[in-house]
Amino acid sequence: MSQFTKTPLTRIRRIAENANYDRDTVHAILDTAWVCQISFSVDGQAHCIPTAHWRIGNTLYIHGSNGSRLLRALAEGASACVNVTHMDGLVLARSGFNHSMNYRSAMIYGQFRKVSSGTEKIAVLDAFMDKIDPSRREQVRVPDKNELAATTVLALTIEQAVAKQRSGPPVDDAADIGIDVWAGVWWRTHT
Template sequence: MTDRYTQTELTRIRRIAQYANYDRPTVHAIVDAGWICQVAFAVGEQAHCIPTAHWRIGDTLYIHGSNGSRLLKALAQGASACVCIAHLDGLVLARSAFNHTMNYRSAMIYGQFRVVEDEAEKWRSFEVFMDKIEPGRRHEVRMPDDSEFAATTVLALDIEQAVAKIRQGPPEDDAADMDIPVWAGVWPIETRFGTPVADAQPEAVI
């Protein structure tokens, strides 16, 4: 395994190719920083794009859901998928309307999901998912019982065709526009946790 994903026809960036990044750690960091991925797939002639929670173990991306989910049923049957994870880092305000843009980090992953049939892998994936939500919480809550375990499908996508696309920095104005008397720069956007709101139910008596 190398530190870079091999560029393929699917992952070759054509628009602003200098933003492309095939470094494995960079792709992994973008995946790990997100809570929701967008999964695009087609059933017959109808295209779908459905958001769902995701997590990663090594070079494998996991998603889960009800056994009856249309998304999971289609992917379990071998539908080709494109997974996109994106983070908006700032609005880039230029001196011309044409040169306005955004700073962002995104990753696209292509491939086919497989159903996680091995119970040990499935259970391990649940543990990692809970640790992503809050490290150590799985030791405090009730983990899935047998019926919940059986009612949940976990799908895995081995990350083999992937690319990141990243835009950072200030606006790129044309020389002819530099004297326009308007503010230009980056308006940063941050995602962060707020103050936790406790459940209204009374605390359990221990």
């Protein structure tokens, strides 16, 4: 199936025309990002933690220390919301109200499972190294048994997902077109 099914969690209500349920679109947003933000709740307290991620097929992976609150909660079955956002430019209009951003984002809902098999864990971590740099894995030392034992790897099958995107110039109100101020898409680079 090339489209994710729209669910109550993934239905976009605000500017619904920017929603996209295409699997390839969601996968591309995930694959071109290094960091995702994962929201979850522990004892009624909401948390949102950034972490590295990677994808194999229709499964999203994360990893970290066995002592991580995030990984412990997710391994125990906490529901999660995963977000990845690429900011592609500030959209500056002639009215402050009509300013926006060009962006690509993906939102995934579900529950992670712990990768328990040693063989699967090593293969998944190899895939992470390949995302970083396909030749890097051949150049570095492989994790030893203590490092593998200290690392938790979690997997989330992507079943409930949606992308939301905006691109293009500002949409100025007709009455604002004559205002003498620059309008367009701007991107500031960090120095």
